[in-house]
Amino acid sequence: MQEHDTSWVRTEMALAEPAPLGERGAIAWVRKNLVGSVGDTILTILGIAIVAWILPQVINWAFINAQWTGPDRTVCATAAQGGVQPDGWTGACWAFVNAKFGQFIFGTYPIEERWRPTLVAVLFAALLVPMLIPRVPRKGLNAILLFLALPVVSFFLLSGGVFGLPVVETSRWGGLLVTLSLSFVGIAVSLPLGTVLALGRRSKMPIVKLLCVIFIEFVRGIPLITVLFFASVMLPLFLPAGVTFDKFLRALIGVSLFAAAYMAEVVRGGLQAIPKGQYEGADSLGLGYWQKMGLIVLPQALKLVIPAIVNTFIGMFKDTSLVLIISIFDLLGVVKQNLSDANWATPQTARSGLVFAAFVFWLFCFGMSRYSMYTERRLDTGYRR
Amino acid sequence: MASQEILREEPSRGSLINDPKIRGLFFQTLVIILLFGSIWWIVHNVIDNLTRLHIASGFQFLRGRAGFDISDTPIAYTSDSTYGRALVVGLLNTIIVAAAGVVTATIIGFIVGIGRLSQNWLIRKICMVYVEIFRNIPPLLVIFFWYSGVLAVLPPPRESIHLPFGSFLNQRGFYITRAVWGEGSWLIAVAFVVALAMAWFVARRARQRQMATGQQFPVFWTSVALIVGLPVLAFLLAGMPLTFDFPKQSTFNLTGGFQLKPEFLSLYMALSCYTAAFIAEIVRAGIRGVSKGQTEAAGALGLRSGPILRLVVVPQAMRIVIPPLTSQYLNLTKNSSLAIAIGYPDLTATAGTVLNQTGQAVEGVLIMMIAYLVLSLVTSAVMNVVNARMALVER
Numbered sequence: 001m002q003e004h005d006t007s008w009v010r011t012e013m014a015l016a017e018p019a020p021l022g023e024r025g026a027i028a029w030v031r032k033n034l035v036g037s038v039g040d041t042i043l044t045i046l047g048i049a050i051v052a053w054i055l056p057q058v059i060n061w062a063f064i065n066a067q068w069t070g071p072d073r074t075v076c077a078t079a080a081q082g083g084v085q086p087d088g089w090t091g092a093c094w095a096f097v098n099a100k101f102g103q104f105i106f107g108t109y110p111i112e113e114r115w116r117p118t119l120v121a122v123l124f125a126a127l128l129v130p131m132l133i134p135r136v137p138r139k140g141l142n143a144i145l146l147f148l149a150l151p152v153v154s155f156f157l158l159s160g161g162v163f164g165l166p167v168v169e170t171s172r173w174g175g176l177l178v179t180l181s182l183s184f185v186g187i188a189v190s191l192p193l194g195t196v197l198a199l200g201r202r203s204k205m206p207i208v209k210l211l212c213v214i215f216i217e218f219v220r221g222i223p224l225i226t227v228l229f230f231a232s233v234m235l236p237l238f239l240p241a242g243v244t245f246d247k248f249l250r251a252l253i254g255v256s257l258f259a260a261a262y263m264a265e266v267v268r269g270g271l272q273a274i275p276k277g278q279y280e281g282a283d284s285l286g287l288g289y290w291q292k293m294g295l296i297v298l299p300q301a302l303k304l305v306i307p308a309i310v311n312t313f314i315g316m317f318k319d320t321s322l323v324l325i326i327s328i329f330d331l332l333g334v335v336k337q338n339l340s341d342a343n344w345a346t347p348q349t350a351r352s353g354l355v356f357a358a359f360v361f362w363l364f365c366f367g368m369s370r371y372s373m374y375t376e377r378r379l380d381t382g383y384r385r
Numbered sequence: 386m387a388s389q390e391i392l393r394e395e396p397s398r399g400s401l402i403n404d405p406k407i408r409g410l411f412f413q414t415l416v417i418i419l420l421f422g423s424i425w426w427i428v429h430n431v432i433d434n435l436t437r438l439h440i441a442s443g444f445q446f447l448r449g450r451a452g453f454d455i456s457d458t459p460i461a462y463t464s465d466s467t468y469g470r471a472l473v474v475g476l477l478n479t480i481i482v483a484a485a486g487v488v489t490a491t492i493i494g495f496i497v498g499i500g501r502l503s504q505n506w507l508i509r510k511i512c513m514v515y516v517e518i519f520r521n522i523p524p525l526l527v528i529f530f531w532y533s534g535v536l537a538v539l540p541p542p543r544e545s546i547h548l549p550f551g552s553f554l555n556q557r558g559f560y561i562t563r564a565v566w567g568e569g570s571w572l573i574a575v576a577f578v579v580a581l582a583m584a585w586f587v588a589r590r591a592r593q594r595q596m597a598t599g600q601q602f603p604v605f606w607t608s609v610a611l612i613v614g615l616p617v618l619a620f621l622l623a624g625m626p627l628t629f630d631f632p633k634q635s636t637f638n639l640t641g642g643f644q645l646k647p648e649f650l651s652l653y654m655a656l657s658c659y660t661a662a663f664i665a666e667i668v669r670a671g672i673r674g675v676s677k678g679q680t681e682a683a684g685a686l687g688l689r690s691g692p693i694l695r696l697v698v699v700p701q702a703m704r705i706v707i708p709p710l711t712s713q714y715l716n717l718t719k720n721s722s723l724a725i726a727i728g729y730p731d732l733t734a735t736a737g738t739v740l741n742q743t744g745q746a747v748e749g750v751l752i753m754m755i756a757y758l759v760l761s762l763v764t765s766a767v768m769n770v771v772n773a774r775m776a777l778v779e780r
Contacts, residue, residue: 043503051511207417223720223733225722238427318523324726332523332525339533358530365521366521
């Protein structure tokens with residue numbers, strides 16, 4: 001009689017059971033995320049109240065009641081204010097933004113010459129986009145074109161005076177054009193300058209180190225406005241009589257130096273995070289100082305601090321709005337300037353113009369921060385603890 | 386023996402050019418020469434320019450009559466006062482707005498930062514939207530928004546908005562009730578200081594007793610009773626020397642009360658909102674930086690969620706939070722210089738006026754820079770003390 005083998009061994013893994021009904025689906029999600037406890041429920045109600053109070057107002061103001069086109073202030077003013085809207089109307093005056101759009105982008109750049117900044121913007125975008133997409137090859141050539149060739153070409157295109165292009169004074173530049181060119185040059189200058197300052201601060205040469213420390217700590221201790229004041233009031237005193245240079249250039253120098261000091265601290269953080277073994281390894285391979293830094297230390301250090309570098313860029317992009325104080329009209333400056341236009345003065349104008357400017361700034365800054373998060377994930381080699 | 390001899394020998398160098406010591410010396414000498422050369426050149430140019438413009442250098446101009454008015458004056462000031470006094474008024478205004486902003490930004494920042502870690506999805510998202518909006522627009526724009534977008538379009542004084550506690554809001558600012566302290570009010574202040582000292586003493590004794598015997602003492606409630614009770618007692622003893630000056634609505638304007646001007650309000654609100662977004666991120670990072678094992682271990686020891694937060698998570702989170710928090714405070718102080726854009730008379734604005742009137746650009750900018758440097762250094766010194774108290778005490 002053959003014995004029945006009652007033992008049984010499972011040869012494959014049992015399939016996972018689906019989570020119990022109370023743990024999945026919309027209801028479970030609501031229970032976990034919105035009404036987990038009494039306190040949670042109260043918070044949810046409070047949150048709904050806040051959203052229900054703010055959101056309809058914002059949507060009403062920005063879209064439903066908004067005036068999109070119109071020749072002058074009458075479309076955005078109530079009857080009592082001398083306009084066509086019923087009393088008690090509040091809505092965005094996008095007609096104002098619409099009418100002034102060219103100024104917001106180009107400032108008082110001559111209208112028949114505006115193809116020049118537009119061309120620069122197209123070139124910039126054409127070089128920047130492949131730079132930002134990791135899969136596109138020839139990054140080195142791209143970087144040279146973007147950071148060396150483009151500024152030169154843009155300078156001649158924008159200011160003119162060559163190839164029969166009429167000269168456009170920098171005092172006529174304005175709007176987004178100024179914001180972008182200031183921050184682009186600031187970024188292109190502050191990263192290398194900041195890296196040099198950071199290396200100087202960690203240098204073994206005491207005098208170089210002292211000078212770098214003094215510069216960095218001094219600049220970080222004062223507001224950008226003071227630096228801009230310095231650049232606009234004191235710099236002319238430092239130069240021999242009769243030698244002046246452009247106000248825009250002075251602002252550029254101020255912003256770049258300011259950003260470089262912050263960048264230096266960020267880069268120093270990265271340098272400090274590199275283990276000593278890397279420095280010693282480079283030394284033992286017989287690399288010189290610049291080879292050691294350029295090939296071994298800086299690539300690792302800069303990669304570590306990408307988020308902080310981009311944060312500095314974002315900070316600088318926002319800080320360019322301060323040049324308004326020394327009467328250079330960037331995007332915010334032009335918006336502010338146009339608010340006093342009697343042709344458009346209504347209670348809604350200021351809000352609409354400023355919200356538009358805020359949206360443009362926000363778009364750029366948010367884009368930068370998202371891109372830095374993406375890069376951080378992409379470059380994460382998994383060595384970080 | 387022979388090998389030791391060789392070791393003691395100076396290592397041979399290829400040439401002087403490759404000797405790091407000599408190269409270092411060479412570069413540093415070069416730097417010094419360049420530095421002193423440019424300083425000499427700059428000083429030479431400055432002296433040249435100043436004599437050409439007939440401007441006497443030096444700080445004598447501070448004693449001159451200012452001749453301009455300042456809208457917010459925490460200390461007595463008229464246009465007959467000196468330039469020096471005008472600068473002091475500006476400095477005080479900077480300190481006032483920075484201090485108020487720091488307190489408010491910290492409160493909003495902690496609420497929003499903790500909100501971003503909430504269990505509640507809705508609260509999390511609301512806090513995220515707040516942070517993402519304010520982090521990504523320039524502070525100057527926020528200031529303008531409050532100033533010309535919100536406060537300037539409020540109703541005129543005649544149609545002021547009534548708010549609780551007898552306060553009013555209109556185009557010209559926010560009018561609140563002013564407390565007028567009468568005779569004998571010093572007693573209340575003294576009582577308050579005494580109460581603070583006693584609360585500190587009680588806390589110390591209680592800690593010592595808990596260390597020695599393990600018995601706990603309700604320090605918090607005792608301190609509250611002391612700090613509230615003693616001044617109230619003094620208030621009653623002094624015969625209630627407090628009257629209120631309510632803002633009253635007259636035909637064209639509001640009279641009485643205490644007026645917060647729109648310039649101050651918009652600067653203060655903008656700086657608070659803007660910096661709060663950054664503080665929220667710092668707080669979030671700090672709390673997330675405390676490893677989960679700490680919370681679990683505290684739970685395993687039998688602590689409840691309140692004490693876990695208070696005794697285990699927060700002290701460790703504060704260690705991560707304080708250094709970046711300090712730099713946010715410094716940023717706020719520096720950003721307060723944006724006051725010049727809306728005409729709040731802070732240090733930068735008054736120094737700018739002084740500078741324009743006297744032409745003393747070098748001295749004016751120097752005073753500005755030194756004042757901000759000193760403010761920054763004082764703030765970091767205070768925060769370093771706080772940090773040292775919070776830091777991990779290692780044997």
